[in-house]
Amino acid sequence: MTPDDDEIRRLYAYPASDRPWVRTNFVATLDGAAHDAGGRSGPLGGDVDTHVFGILRSLADVVVVGAGTARTEGYGPAGVPIAVVSRSLDVPEALVVPGHIVITTADAPADRLARLRSTLDVIAAGDGEIDWPAVLDELASRGLRHVLCEGGPTLHGDLVGLDLVDEVCLTIAPVLAAGGAPRIAHGPQAVDRPMTLGHALDVDGVLLTRWVRDRT
Ligand SMILES: NC(=O)c1ccc[n+]([C@@H]2O[C@H](COP(=O)([O-])OP(=O)(O)OC[C@H]3O[C@@H](n4cnc5c(N)ncnc54)[C@H](OP(=O)(O)O)[C@@H]3O)[C@@H](O)[C@H]2O)c1
Incomplete structure (x- = not known):
């Protein structure tokens, strides 16, 4: 079931913070591809992802x-x-x-x-x-x-490497891609950054998830 826009805004409200909050927003296939066979990510998550993408923009300062x-x-x-x-x-x-x-x-x-x-x-x-x-x-x-980073994987990898990503909004598209597409973050240095699940919503088989950096 699709939540209404007020509910989506509530779920994705930026937390109170005395410093800039860096949220990233991505879509990936089941096998982790960050773009489709044509090299684009926009179409992967379908209408619901496009809709949430727009709401996330409306909540951001930049x-x-x-x-x-x-x-x-x-x-x-x-x-x-x-x-x-x-x-x-x-x-x-x-x-x-x-x-x-x-x-x-x-x-x-x-x-x-x-x-x-x-x-x-x-x-x-x-x-x-x-x-x-x-x-x-x-x-x-x-x-x-209220920073919203829309990628791509190179920029995301840099920010993850520096541990500056506070939150990841990840849409999981019900698609297998294979091929050589990158993951949603890549870079020269592998790191381990624990994240905590904020929410996971199943909207007609498209999974909308939100993950917050666990700094405890
Ligand atoms: N699945 C998703 O949600 C999603 C989201 C975004 C993008 N994508 C896909 O990802 C692909 C693009 O990947 P990408 O890794 O090339 O994207 P990218 O990170 O957006 O672009 C890399 C370029 O951005 C600049 N850049 C990034 N980080 C930088 C840094 N720390 N310092 C200086 N410049 C920096 C550089 O630009 P200059 O070359 O101008 O110096 C670099 O060549 C596309 O196919 C796109 O569709 C997928």
Whole structure:
């Protein structure tokens, strides 16, 4: 049974927190693939996942997304600021409009940095690697504490590696994919991060789950 929107908002309300709260949102197949045979994740979870995806955006202060996902999934403006993470600064033109944010390193290509700065809010932190604690502080200083990261797996792997993911919203799609698709997080360093189940909802065979980082 599909819960109504008020119930979904209640289930996914951000917890009270005196620091930025990083929620990630993904869909995966039964065998763990993070995209379908066509390389897209959007269609995997069907209408219910798309619906919850929209509600999660409405609850967030900012959507953080890797440039790879923004490019592949054709990101454009939404009703919430979108912060694109990119080292190369190859940001989709649809997102180069005032109100959005770019997160990059201080040593990103200077010409592209200057061009984007003329339109976008740029957070440049860290040399070589993005300094994520500094980025979260910068977002918080703009009043953006409810962070929703929509991936992709590379960005997610970095944040898991740094233990900055507080919560994972994972839709499990009733599909087998095989092939070589990545999991929802990957990176050079394997880690173990215990998580506690917040809820699991079966909506016509699509499982909506929410997991919170167990820091005890
Ligand atoms: N299942 C799901 O829910 C889900 C969600 C999102 C995406 N996906 C799928 O995942 C695939 C894309 O995967 P991906 O791993 O390439 O996505 P990604 O993490 O969105 O993109 C990787 C790119 O983002 C930038 N980036 C990410 N982390 C960075 C960091 N810490 N520092 C600097 N730059 C960083 C870099 O951009 P530059 O190259 O510009 O420097 C990097 O090349 C697509 O097929 C998409 O459909 C699935």
